[in-house]
Amino acid sequence: MWAGQSVAVLKANSQKGPLDLVFPSGRGNVERMSSILRLGWCPLQIKCGLTGETGSHRYGFPLLRHAAASLFIHYLRWTPKRLQAVMGHSSVSMTFDLYGHLFENLEADRADMAKIEAAIRAA
Numbered sequence: 001m002w003a004g005q006s007v008a009v010l011k012a013n014s015q016k017g018p019l020d021l022v023f024p025s026g027r028g029n030v031e032r033m034s035s036i037l038r039l040g041w042c043p044l045q046i047k048c049g050l051t052g053e054t055g056s057h058r059y060g061f062p063l064l065r066h067a068a069a070s071l072f073i074h075y076l077r078w079t080p081k082r083l084q085a086v087m088g089h090s091s092v093s094m095t096f097d098l099y100g101h102l103f104e105n106l107e108a109d110r111a112d113m114a115k116i117e118a119a120i121r122a123a
Contacts, residue, residue: 017029041057080092083099
């Protein structure tokens, strides 16, 4: 049901407020990050058993951002430039600094394979 719902349906079923938000607070205002963490994100992790040694939640929102970028690279094969634009990095260098290890290096892979092939032929 969730995946098929439109913004209009979500708005129709949400608390009305002056800003006409899709996901408003209980009073129809912008939801605060502290409330999202306290009432949703942290309890969800605890319920799923994603806890640290103290029993508190393990992951923060920055990890979700990193996970999303990693998935875009691995499964969707996004280019560094596209990832830069979506993630809002100021330069592609910043994107490479954070995620460069996840991009395939086809030229280096080909060179390594050529070395292995040469070693096998020489044997």
